[in-house]
Amino acid sequence: MLKDVNVNRECIPTPEASKRSGLSKSHLTRLLKSGALEGFQLGRDWLIYVDSLEKYMATPHKPGPKGPIKKVQLAESESETESSKPKEQKK
DSSP states (O other): OOTTOOTTSOEEEHHHHHHHHOOOHHHHHHHHHHTSSOEEEETTEEEEEHHHHHHHHHSOOOOOOOSOOOHHHHHHHHHHHHHHSOOOOOO
């Protein structure tokens, strides 16, 4: 018997939740493990409570980073920082 399973709530597997929400299955699994979504693990699969998914999707979220910073962008930002520093005057 599974602990903490509420049989009165509708639940769906992560692939179905992924289709409904547009989030990846791995991201949904991370949200489940962190407690941001409610659900439970059944064997290797995760099941997500539908009401929890709807509540999560209704709350606004900040967009995260879109990948690693490229070296070109990093070099440009460093050169901009250097040019904005006041230059020392020679005496």
